[in-house]
Amino acid sequence: MAxxxxxxxxxxxxxxxxxxxxxxxxxxxRLGYRVDFPEDQTCCGQPAFNTGYRREACQVARHFLKVxxxxxxxxxxSGSCTSMIAHHFHELFPDDSEMQRAAGALSPxxxxxxxxxxxxxxxxxxxxxxxxxxxxxxSCHALxxxxxxxxxxxxxxxxxxxxxxxxDTAEECCGFGGTFSVKLPEISGGMARTKIDSIVRTGAKxxxxxxxxxxxxxxxxxxRAALPVRTMHxxxxxxxx
Amino acid sequence: MSAAFDExxxxxxxxxxxxxxxxxxxxxxxxHRKHAVTATALPEYQELRTYANAVKRHTIDHLDHYLExxxxxxxxxxxxxxxxQDATEVxxxxxxxxxxxxxxxxxxxxxxxTEEIDLNERLEHHNLExxxxxxxEYILQLAHQRPYHIVAPALHLTRYDxxxxxxxxxxxxxxxxxxxxxxxxxxxLRQKFLAADIGISGANFLIADSGAVTIxxxxxxxxxxxxxxxxxxxxxxxxxxxxxAQDLAVFLKLLGRSATGQALTVYTSFLSGPRRAxxxxxxxxxxxxxxxxxxxxxxxxxxxxxxLYCIRCGACLNHxxxxxxxxxxxxxxxxxxxxxxxxxxxxxxxxxxxxxxxxSSLCGACAEVCPxxxxxxxxxxxxxxxxxxxxxxxxxxxxxRLAFKIFAWVMCxxxxxxxxxxxxxxxxxxxNGKWLRKAPPAMNLAPVRAWLSQRDLPPAPAKSFRELxxxx
Numbered sequence: 001m002a003x004x005x006x007x008x009x010x011x012x013x014x015x016x017x018x019x020x021x022x023x024x025x026x027x028x029x030r031l032g033y034r035v036d037f038p039e040d041q042t043c044c045g046q047p048a049f050n051t052g053y054r055r056e057a058c059q060v061a062r063h064f065l066k067v068x069x070x071x072x073x074x075x076x077x078s079g080s081c082t083s084m085i086a087h088h089f090h091e092l093f094p095d096d097s098e099m100q101r102a103a104g105a106l107s108p109x110x111x112x113x114x115x116x117x118x119x120x121x122x123x124x125x126x127x128x129x130x131x132x133x134x135x136x137x138x139s140c141h142a143l144x145x146x147x148x149x150x151x152x153x154x155x156x157x158x159x160x161x162x163x164x165x166x167x168d169t170a171e172e173c174c175g176f177g178g179t180f181s182v183k184l185p186e187i188s189g190g191m192a193r194t195k196i197d198s199i200v201r202t203g204a205k206x207x208x209x210x211x212x213x214x215x216x217x218x219x220x221x222x223x224r225a226a227l228p229v230r231t232m233h234x235x236x237x238x239x240x241x
Numbered sequence: 242m243s244a245a246f247d248e249x250x251x252x253x254x255x256x257x258x259x260x261x262x263x264x265x266x267x268x269x270x271x272x273h274r275k276h277a278v279t280a281t282a283l284p285e286y287q288e289l290r291t292y293a294n295a296v297k298r299h300t301i302d303h304l305d306h307y308l309e310x311x312x313x314x315x316x317x318x319x320x321x322x323x324x325x326q327d328a329t330e331v332x333x334x335x336x337x338x339x340x341x342x343x344x345x346x347x348x349x350x351x352x353x354x355t356e357e358i359d360l361n362e363r364l365e366h367h368n369l370e371x372x373x374x375x376x377x378e379y380i381l382q383l384a385h386q387r388p389y390h391i392v393a394p395a396l397h398l399t400r401y402d403x404x405x406x407x408x409x410x411x412x413x414x415x416x417x418x419x420x421x422x423x424x425x426x427x428x429x430l431r432q433k434f435l436a437a438d439i440g441i442s443g444a445n446f447l448i449a450d451s452g453a454v455t456i457x458x459x460x461x462x463x464x465x466x467x468x469x470x471x472x473x474x475x476x477x478x479x480x481x482x483x484x485x486a487q488d489l490a491v492f493l494k495l496l497g498r499s500a501t502g503q504a505l506t507v508y509t510s511f512l513s514g515p516r517r518a519x520x521x522x523x524x525x526x527x528x529x530x531x532x533x534x535x536x537x538x539x540x541x542x543x544x545x546x547x548x549l550y551c552i553r554c555g556a557c558l559n560h561x562x563x564x565x566x567x568x569x570x571x572x573x574x575x576x577x578x579x580x581x582x583x584x585x586x587x588x589x590x591x592x593x594x595x596x597x598x599x600x601s602s603l604c605g606a607c608a609e610v611c612p613x614x615x616x617x618x619x620x621x622x623x624x625x626x627x628x629x630x631x632x633x634x635x636x637x638x639x640x641x642r643l644a645f646k647i648f649a650w651v652m653c654x655x656x657x658x659x660x661x662x663x664x665x666x667x668x669x670x671x672x673n674g675k676w677l678r679k680a681p682p683a684m685n686l687a688p689v690r691a692w693l694s695q696r697d698l699p700p701a702p703a704k705s706f707r708e709l710x711x712x713x
Contacts, residue, residue: 014707221696
């Protein structure tokens with residue numbers, strides 16, 4: 001019987017970029033997994049955690065741990081949300097050993113999508129085709145909290161018809177930063193413009209990344225500057241035929 | 242955000258020349274560091290970081306012990322250790338000594354610690370001339386500005402700015418060739434070195450087992466400052482201690498490379514005590530002022546005291562995309578960039594500029610390059626939590642607090658969450674999938690306006706993922 005993977009699509013994908021979630025499910029099914037979407041899922045609580053509201057983050061984390069308690073694998077189309085769940089949940093319950101155990105038990109079962117495809121499914125070539133010139137943006141938490149750097153590039157290299165052109169600031173933050181983007185909009189916007197300048201210099205038509213939040217920031221800035229460059233989540237690229 | 246912070250951020254971002262100056266200077270430093278720590282150039286780089294972190298952790302955890310050892314060894318070599326609580330105590334000590342010895346002129350080498358306590362201003366207030374001798378610091382002293390960067394204090398000024406400044410303040414011809422500008426400064430400073438009664442330096446490391454002060458520099462001015470005048474005073478924060486001289490092998494390898502990409506700076510001075518019988522140079526009196534100024538408060542804080550591991554290399558500033566946009570002077574204190582964002586609230590109190598820990602996208606570039614592995618994003622997050630707790634106690638920022646209470650409640654109730662999503666999608670209908678330049682009237686909220694001030698807003702899709710999944 002096919003192995004079950006539970007997907008946590010993240011609140012931003014659920015509400016704003018549903019195609020990313022569908023694409024991720026498609027790829028996982030093609031790799032032979034049975035995809036399960038626990039309907040009670042909402043958010044990982046990172047917005048509250050990163051803004052300093054630990055009690056509120058704690059409540060959301062508690063809900064998350066309840067929803068995904070029995071999952072064998074949780075696959076997430078975001079490095080940032082994966083890091084919140086795998087690295088920060090246990091910090092939220094300094095005085096609750098039961099919750100700490102729950103967070104500790106879930107942590108190794110939570111996977112960022114590209115890392116899951118490469119390291120658990122063992123696939124470098126998922127049979128995708130996309131005739132496009134793309135550039136890849138390293139999302140900060142995937143890069144720095146999980147060391148995800150070459151993996152997505154290897155996956156992209158195996159997409160037929162696709163040409164990858166590296167930008168000169170691939171590892172520099174796009175400026176999103178959660179509530180930072182609206183608390184300090186001018187700085188955040190400046191960072192986004194530096195990023196899109198670098199994107200445009202590559203001549204790529206599409207920017208690919210692992211996090212829809214980064215892509216929302218980048219697409220928002222591209223759209224404001226009326227630049228004809230689109231953004232795609234890696235899952236959407238890998239689901240293309 | 243405070244109005245002062247907002248204003249500085251805005252003017253820095255709006256100044257295209259300044260943006261270019263910051264970007265180019267930091268780019269150069271990033272590039273130099275990158276080449277200095279590659280697997281070929283320094284294969285043991287990661288091990289060195291781990292080791293340096295362990296040494297700093299050990300030292301800070303046992304600081305009382307190493308302070309005593311350091312003091313005993315300085316005293317044994319004929320020097321004197323002076324403990325100072327704050328800026329006033331340092332100034333009082335220097336002024337007292339200057340009065341006793343009849344000193345008129347002080348030369349200074351670069352020291353962030355003395356910047357932190359406004360030492361020059363305090364001394365000049367008592368008619369004691371105190372001259373900065375590091376070229377960048379000298380430029381800033383003439384311009385009456387604070388350092389823009391921990392390592393490269395005048396990073397924001399171009400050679401044209403310096404030409405104008407020298408012409409205006411020194412009465413020389415407006416010279417825009419850097420080498421000639423250096424000669425102008427050199428001519429002035431040489432006379433100061435010869436006439437100075439006291440030399441004040443900072444310290445990069447205080448070595449407990451030998452009672453020595455280590456200073457790294459590229460201009461030679463620190464060596465002159467500490468050897469030409471009859472009296473040398475080194476001013477350092479108590480966290481600058483390391484246990485053994487042999488540990489320097491690790492720290493010196495990391496410091497130069499992280500700061501400027503240099504395997505070793507041009508000068509590395511080891512200063513231990515005054516001139517001894519038979520020696521031909523060195524000061525007659527040697528003092529080490531150990532400054533607290535808020536540091537012991539941090540020692541008590543187990544979660545955040547790693548902030549004291551910092552060796553002031555400035556790498557986190559260079560790599561910080563926020564620093565590279567807003568520059569050094571937007572920060573409320575002399576320490577800027579990520580390290581400034583974590584130590585300013587801890588040294589001065591969180592109420593000093595409560596918005597500071599929030600001025601970060603938490604990208605983690607700072608922690609990635611920190612030679613002593615300070616987890617800056619983690620500390621920023623803890624400071625953010627402290628700010629929110631203080632707001633709750635003080636009853637301020639109620640709207641945001643309520644919003645996050647509602648957020649948590651909604652996220653714990655999946656049916657309400659779905660309903661809220663449907664409602665939000667209802668008021669922001671998608672028009673052919675085009676991104677929105679203006680907020681729909683029902684979504685005209687402060688955060689939406691803030692988003693739209695810089696970028697377009699994604700349209701709500703016709704159906705959420707969960708709706709599509711059910712029909713799949």
